[in-house]
């Protein structure tokens with residue numbers, strides 16, 4: 001970041017009285033900038049100044065906690081976290097029962113800005129993991145790292161530390177990343193808080209980072225819980241490529257919330273993206289989204305399961321050759337397969353209307369749909385190959401490299 005930006009903001013802050021509440025957003029902003037620039041002392045100074053003017057500002061509190069931790073003052077960090085979580089849970093005292101916290105003042109900052117925010121967890125079209133076809137290894141990893149501990153307090157206790165940090169699902173579009181997250185939500189019920197870029201980026205300046213803070217705040221009130229950030233590249237895109245303060249502030253707030261997780265046992269963070277290379281690199285550091293699960297186009301057994309799932313409840317000819325369809329749909333994503341069966345069904349429907357009786361989906365319908373529906377993952381896979389040519393090695397990259405090699409891409 002350009003030093004002159006810091007200087008300009010510093011002098012603007014210096015011109016305001018220390019107790020002037022209108023200085024708070026500026027000081028909070030500065031603290032966030034310093035924190036993401038790795039200047040923890042400066043971040044702490046401004047977060048503390050913001051708190052002097054507005055002691056219940058939750059953003060200033062999380063920044064102060066993260067900055068104190070970054071300076072190595074864990075005791076101070078713990079203090080700020082305690083106040084922060086007491087405010088978020090609305091409890092009147094800290095766990096020690098010493099510090100009296102009044103309810104936060106009704107400042108515009110804390111008022112909900114929109115009534116319908118996207119992480120309402122009630123979903124009439126409930127799906128569970130049983131609806132996700134194939135993907136055994138992905139399911140197993142999620143079972144191990146998320147569902148198991150969520151459903152077993154003893155495991156959580158024993159492995160608490162190792163379970164911290166976020167998990168990022170990534171891979172080509174249409175491979176079921178969002179679908180899997182919805183299924184996890186179905187498994188976990190109300191303790192799933194999910195947000196898309198549209199939920200986060202509101203129309204008012206300054207609202208977006210508050211949406212992030214509220215999302216995590218709500219999850220902390222209902223532990224164990226999962227926060228799911230869909231399309232993480234659009235929520236937390238590289239700050240260097242984005243020129244709005246808003247987008248940068250969102251990444252900074254995400255960093256604050258992720259780093260504050262240490263004090264929030266039982267909140268798991270899950271994200272999905274088609275473009276991991278566009279995610280801000282700070283979000284990928286240890287303790288943040290450092291664990292990744294590559295979600296590739298379904299393999300043969302998964303395609304078989306997905307196709308059979310699609311045939312359920314549709315009129316299909318008894319001699320449908322699923323095996324040959326599985327062979328012909330290499331590199332098709334889950335969404336591509338859904339589209340394929342829908343296109344074939346449409347043909348059968350048209351015919352049925354012509355003849356005036358139900359004419360089931362035939363092999364010919366499917367083969368003709370197959371000719372019209374190329375796999376959509378190709379473009380992504382060649383982009384990925386280009387990216388890998390410039391990237392280093394790594395566990396998940398190696399998995400993708402193997403896939404590209406076996407499919408002769410790149």
Ligand SMILES: Nc1ncnc2c1ncn2[C@@H]1O[C@H](COP(=O)(O)OP(=O)(O)O)[C@@H](O)[C@H]1O
Nearest residue numbers: 131132133173174175176177178179334335338
């Ligand atoms: N493994 C799967 N099992 C069942 N349906 C799937 C699967 N993968 C993809 N789909 C279907 O494809 C659609 C698109 O998947 P989605 O989760 O939006 O992909 P992504 O988020 O990876 O881009 C889903 O709504 C679902 O109908």
Ligand SMILES: [Mg+2]
Nearest residue numbers: 177178230272
């Ligand atoms: Mg998606």
